[in-house]
Amino acid sequence: MSGITHRPAQWVIAGCFLIACIQPVIGGMLLDFDGLSADFRTWTRGSASAQAERVKEGFAGRGLRFRYTIRPAGEGRGTVSECGLWLTFPQGDLSRFEWLEMYLKGDPEGLQLGLKDALWFEQFLPLEEFAAAPQNGWRPLRIPLARFDGISDWYAVTGMSLVVRSRTAARGEVVVDSIAVRGERRPPPRPRRIRAPYRPPATLDEDTFLQEVEKRACLYFWYEADPSTGLVKDRCKAFYRDGFPVASIAAVGFGLSCLCIADARGWLPREDVYRRVRNTLRFFRDGAEGFRGFFYHFLEMKTGRRAWNCELSSIDTALFLAGALFAGEYFAGTEVAHLADELYRRVDWQWMLNGGIHPSMGWTPEGGFLASRWSGYNEGLLLLILACGSPIHPIDPRAW
Structure with a gap:
């Protein structure tokens, strides 16, 4: 009788352990470029050019290739030229996730990754700091979202960007794919919308x-x-x-x-x-x-x-x-x-x-x-x- 009375409890414990072992990592895909819904564009300033296009050779299906060229601005004041790739997130609530994941093919040196929220708070981090050694040509990146301490509204992150800035000549090409959020964290409080008193100049x-x-x-x-x-x-x-x-x-x-x-x-x-x-x-x-x-x-x-x-x-x-x-x-x-x-x-x-x-x-x-x-x-x-x-x-x- 003692074995019968304890067996249900043992089954419960074993079942909980099994569920914990097979539970998937919390998170979701933000952009994978296989569909046509991914919204992206390039921008330039100074002596720079940039191009972005979907390519078949992604990490898992299609990827997005970003090419950039920065030409020397000439002698004198040495203006900084820059260009970038902007990607819009279809789902911008990142409040409960712990890190951002993506795969990158190419050299991340000189590239910065930025996030921007709906309040126009934006912050950039050096991409190479988070790039692991390449595996079959692809570098996995895992970036803790807590590092973006300049973001104000994690409930409305509108997108991300890859940016390169330089005063000297620079040229590069990278392919990105499988941009996702993973992990779980306690959601931060929603930002308070505060406006300073405004008096029309007129x-x-x-x-x-x-x-x-x-x-x-x-x-x-x-x-x-x-x-x-x-x-x-x-x-x-x-x-x-x-x-x-x-x-x-x-x-x-x-x-x-x-x-x-x-x-x-x-x-x-x-x-x-x-x-x-x-x-x-x-x-x-x-x-x-x-x-x-x-x-x-x-x-x-x-x-x-x-x-x-x-x-x-x-x-x-x-x-x-x-x-x-x-x-x-x-x-x-x-x-x-x-x-x-x-x-x-x-x-x-x-x-x-x-x-x-x-x-x-x-x-x-x-x-x-x-x-x-x-x-x-x-x-x-x-x-x-x-x-x-x-x-x-x-x-x-x-x-x-």
Whole structure:
């Protein structure tokens, strides 16, 4: 009798164990490209071209091939070119899934994968970080969705993109297939839709309107800067958060001037403004990457290291110095004034001449001086004033 009474319990335990063993991984296919419903398109900016098409040689059935070419933008400011492939998700609720899976054929180096939600929050991650070793030519990728901490609404993820950005020549081809979500996680809370108070500009008098524009412009350089380094984003999204990691030294110069204006208008606490300006100049003295007093055009916001193999930029260094000297005059008699003067005196303008009368637009360790020079009536006038007036390395006033 004892065996009969315990057997049902044993069967229940065994059955639960069997169910647990054979239960499939929770998830579902987002895009497999076998049907005609997959919505995709390419886009380009600068000296780039891109093409996307379905191909028969997918991982499981058809796949999607993405080809891209980026041509050198030429000498000068070194504009970044970019192109990408956008794929729309037919089902955008990813709130309860743990990771994104896909298969890729080709080299993932230089490619970034981005997700975007219906609130226009978007974030990119380097694809090669998640690519496993190829198996029969295909690389399995598993990307934890938690890594996309810039996404605001996981209940409405509209799609994904593959993007490549470069200042130099680049060419590549990849095929993607079987894009799916897997795993299970606790769904995050739904985002709260909050809108800031809005006053139509047409209802404002002229002085109020101009003051509002000025205030918002100044506050950009406060909120879109790294508080430790003072480096300001080269660009950012207008209507939502982003994780853009690269700063422009010219943006820092504009920011230094704007922070002083924000203090004068009472928009920010004076102690906070002074501390931010001082720390920024300290960082440029001790931590920002440069050479002969000049700084690289683009710097990583967290470290101050050179980004994108960019040039040592003469004009962007001048724009930074203009802001630093402005701040030095505004905070006269302080450490800020001393730091601004020290940074100005370090710049070897004569070296940037490279044997000519007018300064070169820049220099790189890999290629030397850029052939183009700053002359004529343009933004370079600011550079020429600073170079002619240098107390240590002045250039010939005829350059003006």
